[in-house]
Amino acid sequence: MLIAQISDLHIRMPGQKAYRRVETDSYLPPAVHALNRLNPAPDVVIISGDLTDFGKREEYAHLKNMLNALRAPYFLMPGNHDARETLMETFTGHDYLRGIDGFVQYAVEDYPVRLLMLDTVVPMHGHGTLCARRLDWLRARLAEQPERPTVIAMHHPPFLTGIEYMDNIGLLEGAEALKAIVSAHSNVERILCGHLHRSIFRRFGGTIASTCPSPAHQIALNLQPDAPGQFVMEPPAFHLHDWRDGALITHHAYIDDYPGPYPFHDENGGLIDE
Numbered sequence: 001m002l003i004a005q006i007s008d009l010h011i012r013m014p015g016q017k018a019y020r021r022v023e024t025d026s027y028l029p030p031a032v033h034a035l036n037r038l039n040p041a042p043d044v045v046i047i048s049g050d051l052t053d054f055g056k057r058e059e060y061a062h063l064k065n066m067l068n069a070l071r072a073p074y075f076l077m078p079g080n081h082d083a084r085e086t087l088m089e090t091f092t093g094h095d096y097l098r099g100i101d102g103f104v105q106y107a108v109e110d111y112p113v114r115l116l117m118l119d120t121v122v123p124m125h126g127h128g129t130l131c132a133r134r135l136d137w138l139r140a141r142l143a144e145q146p147e148r149p150t151v152i153a154m155h156h157p158p159f160l161t162g163i164e165y166m167d168n169i170g171l172l173e174g175a176e177a178l179k180a181i182v183s184a185h186s187n188v189e190r191i192l193c194g195h196l197h198r199s200i201f202r203r204f205g206g207t208i209a210s211t212c213p214s215p216a217h218q219i220a221l222n223l224q225p226d227a228p229g230q231f232v233m234e235p236p237a238f239h240l241h242d243w244r245d246g247a248l249i250t251h252h253a254y255i256d257d258y259p260g261p262y263p264f265h266d267e268n269g270g271l272i273d274e
Helices: 028-036 057-067 084-090 132-144 175-183
Strands: 002-006 044-048 074-077 106-108 114-117 150-153 171-173 188-193 200-204 207-211 237-244 247-254
Touching: 002 028, 028 057, 028 237, 044 188, 057 084, 074 114, 114 132, 132 175, 188 237, 188 247
Parallel strands: 002 044, 044 074, 114 150, 150 188, 188 207
Antiparallel strands: 002 237, 106 114, 200 207, 237 247
């Protein structure tokens, strides 16, 4: 099974720039093109939150039009920039978005690796939380199939990254409870997150938790205390999670066009060294 992950699209309307610099909607079509040309093709695409920048109806409609070009089935999750109700109203064919108790939480059961999607959103706030209701849902779903390989996906990462500006709006409640739940289930292969606009990995609850880069702007890598919130235009990228030989292997893949690939050997099998 091949799982592609993109995150933090922050879609605005054409011509509108985020932070006076980034036309975020212009970055999604190249990402879709990069995913479509993968061989083998991904079985699913997880889009792990901050789908739009302001949660506006017209932004979701614009997003939906662009995602129509994606060949693989995709699964949406809300982030702190999203509006649950508007998301559900726009993506009417995605019944899984109804979730539970107003939270966009759901299980994807149709593939070798089970996908459990967690909603960490606190409406009108940048930080995330996992309340008892959301954690109870996860606990119950994991108890249903304790031996099946499982990936948990969520927007806010459940760990500190050292980028203080983002940690201040990270998962501020529920991380320790999540760790206890995950620690009791060795079949949880990975926790896939967004929010950080960077590729970051950490051991968590006996598994590995990671964050995904953005197809647009990235958060500046600055580990100094009290560093200001800044972004950089590093190359847009995504993650590709390959379920192989009973384990998930993650590749960091760039979206931009670049030279190559070039062969190491000529047509006679000799090494090209000049």
